[in-house]
Amino acid sequence: MKRTRGSMDGATQHGLRIRSEQVRILYDGLWLPMVSVVLVAGLLLVSLWSVVDQRQMLAWMTAVVLITFARLGLAWCFQRKQPPAEAARRWMIGYAIGSTASGLLWGACGLWLFPVSDFQHQVILVVALAGIASGGAVTMAPVWPIAATFLILTLLPLSLRYLWLGGPASLTAAAMVWLFLGFTLAVSHRWNRILRDNFHLQAEGETREQALRASESRYHTIFQASPLGMLHFDAQGRVTDCNDKLLQITGESRERFLGFDMLESVQSIRVKRAVQRALSHGEGYYEGDYSMLTASGPALPVRILFSGVRDDQGAIVAGVAVVEDLTERRQAEETIHRQAYYDALTGLPNRRLLSERLAQLMAESAHRGEHGAVLFIDLDRFKEVNESLGHSVGDRLLNATARRLTELLRDGDIAARVNSDEFVVVVARIRGDRQQVIDGVNGVAERVMSALSEPYHLSDRPLLVTPSIGFALFGEEQSSATGLLKQAETAMFQAKTEGRAKACGYLPSMHTAAVWRLNLEQDLRLALEGDQLQLHFQPQVDGDGRIVGGEGLLRWLHPKRGMVQPVEFIPVAEESGLILDIGQRVLDQACEALMRLDARQLPRLSINISPRQFGQPEFVASIGRGIERSGIDPSRLQLEITEGVMIDNLIETIETMRDLKRIGVGLAIDDFGVGYSSLSYLKRLPLDELKIDRSFIQELDNSNDEAIVQTIITIARNLHLTVVAEGVESAAQRDFLLSNGCHIFQGFWFFRPLPFDALVAAINDCQSTA
Template sequence: MDPVTAHNPASLLQLVERSAFVGFWRRDARRRTLYWSPQMARLHGAPDDYTPTFEAALSHYADEHRTELAARLRACEEQGETFDVEVQLQSLQGRRTWVRCVGQPVRDDAGAIVGSEGIVQEIAPAGYAEGTLLRHTVSMGGALGSGEAFVTVDKQGRISYANEQAQHLLAAGGEPLIGRKIWTFFQKRVRLGLEERFVQALERREALELEELDAQVAHWLELRGFPFGAGLALHLRDVSSRRRAQQHLTLLEGSIARLNDIVIITEAAPFRAPGPRIVFVNEAFERRTGYTRDEVIGHSPRLLQGPDTQRAQLDRIRSALEQWERVRVDLINYTKAGEPYWVDLDVSPVWDETRRLTHWVAVGRDITERKRDEEKIQYLAFYDPLTQLPNRQMLLDRLREAAGESGHPREGALMFIDLDNFKVLNDTLGHQKGDMLLQQVGRRLRNCVAKGDIVARLGGDEFVVLIENTPEKPLDPLTAARVVSQRILDALGEPYVLPGYLHHSTCSVGVTLFGKTASTSTELLKQADLAMYQAKAAGRNAVRFFDPEMQAVATENAALAADLRQAWRDNHLRVEYQPQVGMDGRMTGVEALLRWEHPTRGIVGPDQFIPTAEETSLIIPIGHWVLEAACAQLAVWAQRPDRAHLSIAVNVSVRQFRHPEFIDEVVSCVKRSGIRPEKLKLELTESLLADNLDATIAKMRNLKDMGVRLSVDDFGIGYSSLSYLKRLPIDELKIDRGFIKDILTDGNDAAIAGTIIGLCRNLGLEVIAEGVETEEQRAFLARQGCHRYQGYLFCRPLPLEQLEAFIEAAGAAPSLTPEPSSVES
């Protein structure tokens, strides 16, 4: 249950009904207990009819938590504040366990506070990772406590758990550790600096590494910590003996051979290649690495390195040794058999009586098991064990960074996803099948996002997707959110195969964009959550944007995409053909143009629906259909001598061209129709040339090798570059209609058109002008050397039947009388 649940009175009872580890309570305005559930009594180790007073109930909680809980209860009943805290509960038998207390005010019809109610939830049995890892560390066996002191501290630095070794190391007199701040166990001269380091690590949620701290109990300690829930998990190690030993260490001292730690001694040569040679190793080295002493003496320590040995740590060692300084690192080494292991390596210089550097001594402790345990704890802290997705904590960390709470915000989108009617599945088929459904949902969501985006499970049936605009993955957040949210609706709307059952489900998605203005992770989650509830209110299986203006745009685009899918399914799209003519007025071919006449929208222009088809990937099947239709028509014309010379130009989108099966589709269409491939002309846009040019040219050469002709459409308005134009295996450039419209009145347009025509003449390419609407435009182009045209001067785009009639009526020379002035599509 999350804090949102606490605002829903019904949800508390629902949670109690389905959990044996959650108790429910209710009190009136005079703090009298009205209801105390049997589960509450059991949590307190009492009979089911146990109903304590207010004071008696508080006495069950640990001293360090009792005051805070009492204050939260008063604020709830006096100011109407809800609360959600984790505290320690002590049963009547003395058993202490961590519980989660959630409370809310009870109000009458007029809104006045008449009492309070809430739940007490035992955390550990529910398997929650956040805030309970300290209990998990105890249950993980001896791995974390095998001779090593271990404590956890909360966000104020107070000790919340300590194992037996920690008790012995920090408090020899037996005084309790729980509740005391960790830095109070060290000498005053280091205490202030230690407190500052802890506060910094807790605020920034970063690892902590402190060496040789002077403790109050007169020994030296090493301390290492890592983020853990809202606080830190700390390993403590008594290094007093090592400190004393290093002060007196001499070459080949007899005790070295008997150390349990790995010991390597090398000559004092420079660290650069070939580096210092090994002159001594102890028996612990031989046992752990599998190398014998004779196999390594005289060789470089590099023989212990492998593919995962950290370059950064090796650089630290090199830098320190060049300065004759001691250095300590955690390093991955390899045994003779190639098995990796972790070693806590401490490298120190050794001098003789004259202060001359004689050797390097490296003392290493095998910490492989500790590292594995740390990885387990990290996984429990940041991943959901059911779906293997990041959990709330990891999501919040990433969201805070993306939103720029510490500076440098990035643009992106946050999506809140809630499964529709999930409770029905749990109630009818059971929680086991519900868990299976959640696992399938997690896998489908991962497939909907790009690498680097995050999909997290907040709890229950709630998921969140975070997509970011980064230098490695630039994107327009609104466009990306539209595309990804539609993918999510489609993917989660597909049937789920559960054992013995085919389940149908949908989801509701709320989206908020960020990065334009300052925001926090909390605000963004609330916005996305609110938008999700708006999607629920709209009937479920829907997407809603938090911003009203963006919502209007997104709704219109979603409606257009839905209409386009329906039009494709119902065969409401059609192909029209616009003639292309030569200098003598004879028709040389046609361009195939896609048209959509919507029953209510009317004629929808290609500039409106083609981008939507691109975003939804509908352009792939639609483009293939147009290609099939063009090849089939060429096959029909090939049987008629008066039509056999005609070609058909087909527009190819960027997404269609880059599809891995595009070349195979063209080959299949040409072979199946039996046409002459040179009669098929593919028109490519300049945007195709914006990136990955070498791969694009390779594909174009494949098409050229099979005989298909290639044209660059709308030339001059995109990514034109003479440096690559000469590399393209093309046959034709098509002058964009934007330059033709004002060619007689705009000197710049006239100059650009003339330049393109001259360029084609010099490169041996054909040139055709589109958008020719007047005889004066045609005559000007002819004088410049362009003798092939397309436009309303000759004919508007026509359905196939009308095109055939036009060809029959015009004969060998189509009419040059312009159609009524209109903007060509």
């Protein structure tokens, strides 16, 4: 009877240990699943906000947060108190209540927050519930009834909702939810069985360990808990024991290891010698790739230390081996190497690896008497792609470009990405005289140009991007890899200067131009900081000579260069991105001028807007802020844009122009007739004015230009648009325009661009004369 009672007491203690371990696993690390639940709920709230009743969503989200905090509070209390095993049942009940409440809330989400008529948001809801259920299936697996209750409460309402909807698609969805529910229940049950088996083994092991001697217990703990793989072998080299870490490292079973003869069956001679040395001299060492049991098995990078085990007389009677898995170290080394030498986005070599390989190729070419070339490639207007279509499309464009370049390479050639949208191709082993080499490189550049100019299908419409290419040769004159790359880059900038989508070979004179351009860019930055850029004003007059408006024209008075013309510094500003700061400066000065002059003195003032400035997401808001700060009537400010703005995205251009019209500013097309004139877009734009380009006015003695000007005036009149002729420099030109219906003029015949004080004086003179 006493033995039975003792047996029952032992079984009770065993059960308490298991239950205590189950509860501990349930509460340990509960904060991470709870934070995930709140994040998923928050994302679901944002996703369904526009399609589900918002009050219900808020109420549901509030309940989720409250229950989550309650469960976290319970976990905090558990961690703080560390209750004894006898209290495990109470804590398990508390956990079950919290998980049940959570399951009811998520089930309610699938039932009451279900977007009936929106399939896309249904998918979001289903994915969220599936994720929550999957997480619960794992985190609650230690107590399967809790996990099963949570899974059923979470997914059953969703399936019922689909059944209630009816229809083949909904019934299929319901069946899939049922299948997923069954699968998660099975997975959770399997995890529960594994955990319970582990709990039983652990409890039994603890019971056995209490009966072992202290030294054996310590060694067993070290052997099994070692972070390294360990095995024992006898004097004949046969494996007698191994720890679990070794099984984990090798992926082999214990049965295959036990009895394995490392002196006869081992595949590596180096390993065999290490074992023999351990049994004869007491130590052996091996490091390298090795398949532990068979040559056909997976080869792992390992380090193995063999040691002989001696008896009381000092004779070696057995051995022990410590196996360290070097996979993670090797992967880390490979990752570090790849990060150091390869571009993370495209996988191409980066500038560092390119420089090393280029230096090697240059040395080999000089030794063999061969030639080679470096092609520096920049994608034209890549920044505009990023700004208009997003960085994800930009990244896909870069990847597609890398693939196209790689497909063009021969054996021994190199393609690399050296900057955001800059690539380099190195072509080696070119034979022939200098002219033949140049012809060959030009052919390569043409193939690259053709390949990269093909449309990219990355969004809802084909994307056309052209490259600018500069190349430099190596083989005859010795140069460093860095210097050669710089020469090719300089040639690329020359290609951009000449209009983009071109290929240019390096010439020594380009270096001087590049230095001039760099100095001009630096001076332009200083000019912005030092307030050297000032707006001048060219009045616009009517047929009677009265000033009815004006155009703000930027002027740069350099302290050393003198007056720098816009044709020199505006392209540099566009390329460097400084045009955005310059555009803001022009806007501020124009608003200030209008604020200082009332509408009777200067009814309106026009300023030019660059395409890059027009395409900025905050462009409309910046115009509104400038008008608000100055307090001017927005109708007095007129924005002039070129026809090129409409080319890339007409729909977005129209929307931006409509937003500007809501502010109240005027809109004009500058240089009309020289760009991509199209009546199909002209009639859709909310315009106020057309400006005839000065090139037509200067050639009015030509019958063709006369006809063009007359046509533009007629178009403007029929579209109820004001027409302004710029570049009027003679009375004959004015009279011709006036006789054909153009009544506003701008040009040197009337006024040159004037500083603000001179503008005020000119206005006063005109008003006094009138």
